[in-house]
Amino acid sequence: MKIEDAISAVQKELGVYVDGRAGPETWGAIYAHVVKSEIRGHTLAEVIGAVDARSEERIATLLPEAQPIARALVQKAALSGIEIKIISGLRTYDEQNELYAQGRTKPGIKVTNARGGYSNHNFGIAFDVGVFEGKKYLSESVKYKAVGVLGLDMGLEWGGNWKTIVDQPHFQLRPAWAEGMSEKEMLAELRERASNGTPVYA
Numbered sequence: 695m696k697i698e699d700a701i702s703a704v705q706k707e708l709g710v711y712v713d714g715r716a717g718p719e720t721w722g723a724i725y726a727h728v729v730k731s732e733i734r735g736h737t738l739a740e741v742i743g744a745v746d747a748r749s750e751e752r753i754a755t756l757l758p759e760a761q762p763i764a765r766a767l768v769q770k771a772a773l774s775g776i777e778i779k780i781i782s783g784l785r786t787y788d789e790q791n792e793l794y795a796q797g798r799t800k801p802g803i804k805v806t807n808a809r810g811g812y813s814n815h816n817f818g819i820a821f822d823v824g825v826f827e828g829k830k831y832l833s834e835s836v837k838y839k840a841v842g843v844l845g846l847d848m849g850l851e852w853g854g855n856w857k858t859i860v861d862q863p864h865f866q867l868r869p870a871w872a873e874g875m876s877e878k879e880m881l882a883e884l885r886e887r888a889s890n891g892t893p894v895y896a
């Protein structure tokens with residue numbers, strides 16, 4: 695049996711989206727099923743406990759589907775001896791435009807290529823992490839790469855793999871409907887859904 699077939703079989707058994715790839719939903723279902731079988735039937739959000747207060751404040755701005763994944767990444771990193779916090783979550787289009795202006799019409803260096811409506815942050819499915827050592831925030835550290843690997847392993851997309859502005863602190867959760875879409879196509883659909891009130895993730 696190929697690994698994709700094995701994953702598909704597990705997904706089918708656990709009643710999650712079947713695509714042959716172990717993404718966040720599968721990972722959560724496996725966790726709920728295997729690690730804590732007594733809590734089967736509960737949502738991933740109920741299974742994964744809260745993390746630090748600063749992270750929780752940002753996590754609260756994310757879509758319900760993205761919240762447990764963000765928490766799980768904080769916990770997974772901690773298990774690897776890396777302290778991270780979620781330092782950015784949802785941004786409004788206006789906030790995104792402010793950020794886009796930086797290094798263009800406003801002082802500072804360019805930090806994003808995305809104007810309002812063109813970032814996954816505008817839809818509650820993206821978050822940025824900060825690596826900490828005690829109280830000290832590290833804007834650069836080799837640890838970001840290690841966290842990137844953990845995130846990829848959970849089915850998140852990682853900004854460290856981007857070609858234009860490499861963004862190691864950035865993670866995003868691709869909705870199942872966006873499988874196989876380009877980033878551009880997905881963002882167009884996200885804007886459309888946001889403007890007409892269609893749920894972004896479902």
Ligand SMILES: [Zn+2]
Pocket residue numbers: 815820821822861863864865
């Ligand atoms: Zn980001």
